[in-house]
Amino acid sequence: xxxxxxxxxxxxxxxxxxxxxxxxxxxxxxxxxxxxxxxxxxxxxxxxxxxxxxxxxxxxxxxxxxxxxxxxxxxxxxxxxxxxxxxxxxxxxxxxxxxxxxxxxxxxxxxxxxxxxxxxxxxxxxxxxxx
Amino acid sequence: xxxxxxxxxxxxxxxxxxxxxxxxxxxxxxxxxxxxxxxxxxxxxxxxxxxxxxxxxxxxxxxxxxxxxxxxxxxxxxxxxxxxxxxxxxxxxxxxxxxxxxxxxxxxxxxxxxxxxxxxxxxxxx
Numbered sequence: 694x695x696x697x698x699x700x701x702x703x704x705x706x707x708x709x710x711x712x713x714x715x716x717x718x719x720x721x722x723x724x725x726x727x728x729x730x731x732x733x734x735x736x737x738x739x740x741x742x743x744x745x746x747x748x749x750x751x752x753x754x755x756x757x758x759x760x761x762x763x764x765x766x767x768x769x770x771x772x773x774x775x776x777x778x779x780x781x782x783x784x785x786x787x788x789x790x791x792x793x794x795x796x797x798x799x800x801x802x803x804x805x806x807x808x809x810x811x812x813x814x815x816x817x818x819x820x821x822x823x824x
Numbered sequence: 825x826x827x828x829x830x831x832x833x834x835x836x837x838x839x840x841x842x843x844x845x846x847x848x849x850x851x852x853x854x855x856x857x858x859x860x861x862x863x864x865x866x867x868x869x870x871x872x873x874x875x876x877x878x879x880x881x882x883x884x885x886x887x888x889x890x891x892x893x894x895x896x897x898x899x900x901x902x903x904x905x906x907x908x909x910x911x912x913x914x915x916x917x918x919x920x921x922x923x924x925x926x927x928x929x930x931x932x933x934x935x936x937x938x939x940x941x942x943x944x945x946x947x948x949x950x
Binding site for chain 2: 725
């Protein structure tokens with residue numbers, strides 16, 4: 694079907710005023726995309742490395758301990774928490790609940806606050822900061 | 825189910841308008857539960873070295889949810905990426921190629937992950 698080039702197409706990031714609801718909607722897509730590509734690539738690499746034995750796993754461990762590897766892992770863990778929390782919010786919205794302006798805005802902000810807090814808690818736990 | 829969802833049932837040329845939507849939600853709920861399972865399992869393991877991970881995935885309580893996690897995650901990723909591509913790639917030919925490529929890579933990645941898992945679960949103890 695031929696489309697009319699004068700009609701607007703998504704993404705409409707430039708024509709809408711940014712707000713928490715819109716930001717979380719975009720973050721859900723961005724984190725979902727990142728988890729699909731980087732997260733699943735890491736899952737495959739991780740399982741193949743475990744199957745390959747201690748020597749093959751050492752390569753992954755070394756990459757994970759490198760500062761750049763650590764930044765990627767922290768990023769993936771934040772994407773996981775953000776997508777998990779905004780996904781739970783989407784499932785609630787799908788039941789028809791939570792569309793009131795106040796609740797909608799508060800729940801959107803809560804997913805961001807929650808994902809950052811969980812990421813910090815996870816890495817404080819892993820790296821043993823302050824222990 | 826909401827009225828708007830029930831109103832779409834039996835609509836469309838294939839006569840199951842609302843089914844795909846419901847399947848996506850069920851798959852999302854499965855991804856949610858399995859994602860929490862994976863995180864909780866990793867946090868509860870005494871260490872994350874190759875030996876400990878191998879032992880964990882050798883037992884049915886580790887290997888079976890991991891197999892489900894692999895299948896559900898890749899399917900959920902394909903569903904999600906398709907929505908993004910449908911929304912942002914406006915050329916019909918490019919969209920078709922990109923969604924085809926995503927499906928190829930996802931099936932390949934999931935197969936490789938399942939093969940590695942089978943090797944761990946069914947292989948001789950190291």
